[in-house]
Amino acid sequence: MRKPDLFHDLLDFPHALPELRRLAEEFAKNATGQFPDLACQHPMPPGIWEEAGESGLLGIGIPEENGGQGGGFADIAAAGAEICFASACPGLALSVLLHHLTASFAIAGLGTKEQRHQLLPRLATGKLSASMAISEPGTGASPKGLRTKAEKTETGWILSGHKTFITNASLAGLFIVMAVTGEKDGKKDFSAFLVPAENPGVSVMDLGPLPFFRPAPHGEIRLDRAELPDTALLGEGGKALHMLAKPFRGIEDALMAGAVAGGLAVLLSKCCRDLKAGPVPPEEKHMTMGLIQARIAGLSAMASRAAHSHPPSPVAERLNLAIRHGAAEILRELRCATEGCYLQTDTLILFKDMEKSGSIAGNVAAMRQAQMGKLLMG
Numbered sequence: 001m002r003k004p005d006l007f008h009d010l011l012d013f014p015h016a017l018p019e020l021r022r023l024a025e026e027f028a029k030n031a032t033g034q035f036p037d038l039a040c041q042h043p044m045p046p047g048i049w050e051e052a053g054e055s056g057l058l059g060i061g062i063p064e065e066n067g068g069q070g071g072g073f074a075d076i077a078a079a080g081a082e083i084c085f086a087s088a089c090p091g092l093a094l095s096v097l098l099h100h101l102t103a104s105f106a107i108a109g110l111g112t113k114e115q116r117h118q119l120l121p122r123l124a125t126g127k128l129s130a131s132m133a134i135s136e137p138g139t140g141a142s143p144k145g146l147r148t149k150a151e152k153t154e155t156g157w158i159l160s161g162h163k164t165f166i167t168n169a170s171l172a173g174l175f176i177v178m179a180v181t182g183e184k185d186g187k188k189d190f191s192a193f194l195v196p197a198e199n200p201g202v203s204v205m206d207l208g209p210l211p212f213f214r215p216a217p218h219g220e221i222r223l224d225r226a227e228l229p230d231t232a233l234l235g236e237g238g239k240a241l242h243m244l245a246k247p248f249r250g251i252e253d254a255l256m257a258g259a260v261a262g263g264l265a266v267l268l269s270k271c272c273r274d275l276k277a278g279p280v281p282p283e284e285k286h287m288t289m290g291l292i293q294a295r296i297a298g299l300s301a302m303a304s305r306a307a308h309s310h311p312p313s314p315v316a317e318r319l320n321l322a323i324r325h326g327a328a329e330i331l332r333e334l335r336c337a338t339e340g341c342y343l344q345t346d347t348l349i350l351f352k353d354m355e356k357s358g359s360i361a362g363n364v365a366a367m368r369q370a371q372m373g374k375l376l377m378g
Contacts, residue, residue, distance in 0.1 A: 202223060
């Protein structure tokens, strides 16, 4: 039996398998036990990723017949919540989540039988990691600005271009690269390709220690006429924007909401710890902290529902927006509640990571919010 924890109890994921939640929690506790300053580390400390694979954590979301732990999106979201809560390290949760997402959605969902058979067992054990490579310098993930191209040849494809801000780039043995494969009436057609990191013409570079989301590594790749066989095509040619990139954003938001809930719950615990050690009488904060914990519990329930709704569903899209704004409000309330209080270093680092998480893809979220409003107004 788990010892009651008022902060952990805010994380309610009823659709997730308890054994997979425990697996994620134990991994995170072991990681921070070995590296107490994990949220400050770059690159990923040696052994952490290997342990994630050996423990079975990286197999969550991968079918058992392919060597994984089984489970679905609800289990991935709950695992993110447990990792973030147990480690107070959103960067660790981000690395694991992106691995889960590329394996369970991109490869298991879009891959051929041969691709699934070849790749998923290795992804489940961490012997292989895959990263999404969509964003490009100067344009981000905006389809209009993407310039990486794939030229058809008699035997396959030749890819040329530059992808950046790739999560887990230095860990990856495989990249899922979205490239332009045609253009009609001013609109580009995109296809996705499985590009091995050791493929000739592929250069992988680390972006160095970023001021947030450590120890998750971020990097970029350059493709200098990298030759690929026809079997490298992932999913239907020319349909990657609608089959991969757009759904990926919505799914990532829904599943990362679990980590956001876990991060907010552990941040609340640290703020309470620091407030109790400060000069302000704790009873003056009772009403404020009581409301914040209720808000976090509500956000956790929304995260659970979004993941269980098979994102990118209409339900998940609405909840993703509510979670983004709700998390920002909780962070503002915690900042206000702790104003003038001495905050320990781990609290400050966690604040920074959580506030950064709310700014990612903010322009995309704003556009979607406006589209929702337009539909309502006719």
